[in-house]
Amino acid sequence: MVLMSNIKEGNALNIFKNRKIVMMLLFLILVVMPGKLTAQAENPELFIKIDVAKEVKQFKENKWITQTVSAENARRDDILVYTITYTNKGQSAATDATIVDPIPTGTVYLLDSAWGEKAEITCSINNGLLFQKPPAKTTILKSDGTREEILAPANLYTHIKWTILKPVPPETSGQLGFKVIVQ
Numbered sequence: 001m002v003l004m005s006n007i008k009e010g011n012a013l014n015i016f017k018n019r020k021i022v023m024m025l026l027f028l029i030l031v032v033m034p035g036k037l038t039a040q041a042e043n044p045e046l047f048i049k050i051d052v053a054k055e056v057k058q059f060k061e062n063k064w065i066t067q068t069v070s071a072e073n074a075r076r077d078d079i080l081v082y083t084i085t086y087t088n089k090g091q092s093a094a095t096d097a098t099i100v101d102p103i104p105t106g107t108v109y110l111l112d113s114a115w116g117e118k119a120e121i122t123c124s125i126n127n128g129l130l131f132q133k134p135p136a137k138t139t140i141l142k143s144d145g146t147r148e149e150i151l152a153p154a155n156l157y158t159h160i161k162w163t164i165l166k167p168v169p170p171e172t173s174g175q176l177g178f179k180v181i182v183q
Helices: 009-017 019-042
Strands: 046-060 063-070 079-088 098-102 106-110 117-122 137-141 146-151 159-164 171-183
Touching: 019 137, 046 098, 098 117
Parallel strands: none
Antiparallel strands: 046 063, 046 079, 079 171, 098 159, 106 171, 117 159, 137 146
16 A cells, blocks of 8 residues: 555556566565564664753761752752663563763763663763773873873763663663763
């Protein structure tokens, strides 16, 4: 039916007189399309929700307590906590799921702050082209012309990537996150 929608009314009979085309259409309708519809219905569908909060420290009952509050009024040097909740709303398990999040503009990644339930964490210092396990390393050119590999400073981090190590069954959720400092 979908294939016929682009055929003009006068030409439809001429096309159906050609037996090969009729056989091909029947094959598509009876064999290929049901398989594709079934496969699509069984695919995992990972939905992502991102929450942002501001981390604050308060002195209560003779000790410092860290808690999170609304990030509406973030200012320079505030620490923002990004929490990513993923949920599989599909009909089958999501395997080898990967979530990549860029470090927000105007912030710097807080080193060693990325976390994730049952996830391998990698990071990028080149806009998501390559990922490496933290701490990220970069190569610098020294004044004598030699190269030296050093730990990348926090301001070079551009993306965090989580590879979820176990299948995510339908209607199952998990959380990931990281912290940044507002510049």
